[in-house]
Amino acid sequence: MLVVRGAVKDYDWGIADGLASWAGASTGGPQAELWFGVHPGGPSPLVDAEGDETGEVLADRFDIAAIPLLVKLLAAARPLSVQVHPQLSVAEAGWRSQQAPGAPRVLSDPFEKTEMLIALEPFEAFAGWRDLDQVISMLTHIDGAQGVVELLAANNLGGAIGVLLEISTKERIASLAAAARAAGLAEAQVAAYLTVAENYPDDPGALVTVLLDYLSLSAGEAVYVPAGVPHSYIRGIGLEVMTSSDNVIRLGLTSKPVFVDQAIAALRADLQPQIVRAVHGDILWPVNSPFVVRMLTEGVERIPMGAYRILVLIEGSARVISDAAEITLRLGTAAVMAADDPDAFVEADGLVAIVQSTER
Template structure:
């Protein structure tokens, strides 16, 4: 009928200390970055029994990625995650296959699937997403030059003038020094960027002054989301979440190709292959209760605070309780979910209604399955 799961926790170093405690096992005194709800082999969700206790069973033992094509996460970022891009379907499939045959000896891809993601803010959330506008990007690089006598970024600026942001990236990575990185915030201020952006660059300097990828952040657009607002990032759009707490919904993939701001491996060559300059992030100024339905997303999402939402049979569905207790009502049964727990329904499970008594994220795949 429906399985109830809890999130599989990830303690990446960029997480907020105890940032996910209210949705997991509680405080650990260390960074808590993500809780995963899905069947991805990187963190299949543990099942919870009818008494609410965690079992040693997990969701991946019951369903495969065909039945559960989405991965949902609660994410808590204290400092910028890597500047990253996700591969589309064809790049992921080819890249993963090349690793399996040994043709590619580096471990770049985690699985053969496209990763397309949506972040819905649960509180103020900041990110770099997509390209900054051309004029501002060029002005930013000129301001960096002015603060670093002898530095010549004219080749990178020339690429930007022709709209070729991708070609400017390796040039900036080559030019990088920690002295230059330390001028990012001042450069941002000198071209009149708002205070929040200057602060974002101060964070980059504090955390990543020796990271070659830090110098590409001036090319990325700054984005501030309020609670209930969202950004959809199709595969191919470069981004870096800066800080905040949110719900993330994505195709069931962990394929992250990094360009910088990370201690993990960086694969600039593959990131450049993955970037698609024709795509932009979709920023959605939605409110709690609105349907979030990005163009070309294989899912719809609604954060519901009260009232009811129907989740019809025929597609994968998941309801994740965030605050208060919500109920999942079937024709002949009702289950209650506590914060941090999610009810998971495959396409073959019957119609269900979510009754919200507090905040619940309702996520439905738009890929219908034949009964």
């Protein structure tokens, strides 16, 4: 059993000092994500019993086969990019093709990325495909969007996305909130579109959000996003659990590179996200997911060997005890156990996320 500290990411959409209580320091700037895993984009530092970094990272001890999951704390002040994560076949093919000299670097690794966002406070997101009647109703109130309606009626999703990007203007983006209200959407959705327009007034990808469903999560609820499902997290603080990949193909709402053709190719029109609510009090287990999460608030829980496990302290205090070690977790640290590490027990007084791989 090892203890790690999260690696901080300061992406521009992050909340100012939004993760300071977990990161252990105020930076005065955006704190967007805190990574717990072995991905080369942000490997977690190992810490000793006093909480000091040892100079090693988790990736020095284990590879992705042993650590198949990546866990993140996320703090969003404004909408993240409209994005899609590739399924395994798409990721492998894309990774091979970009090894050619001069090929664009679209992917970060050759792995599928499937994820679940657990709200730690009220959290808003665009995720999955909006009901077609609602989409058409919104589009009828956006000047010049009739061609998009025709393409959607012909089941030409890629063509519809392409036209939305082509016809995007500042005026059309500014009309999103009014179009949502005219279509009879709830005021929370109207406000979400207003947020998009205010933060990305010139970004062509803003119009693509018309195609996406709106979700409002209460603390403790989660959304499971399979690879191939488009999404854009709007605002809030949450815990993300995902396969160990950083493959993000963006359509807009970003200052980072956008790869429209590759994103459209990765989209799955037949898939939707799952809203996940706890069963047996605190267990979040999406259908066909490669992981299960238990949000333990108090008491003692046995963590059996046989699969990868990571325990992240979110609030309060916790001790983790096994035959090999006994540790006290601090905020922003996590206990990591490989599949062949012995059974452990966690004693919680606060909130601990117990994440386990379901792939043995």
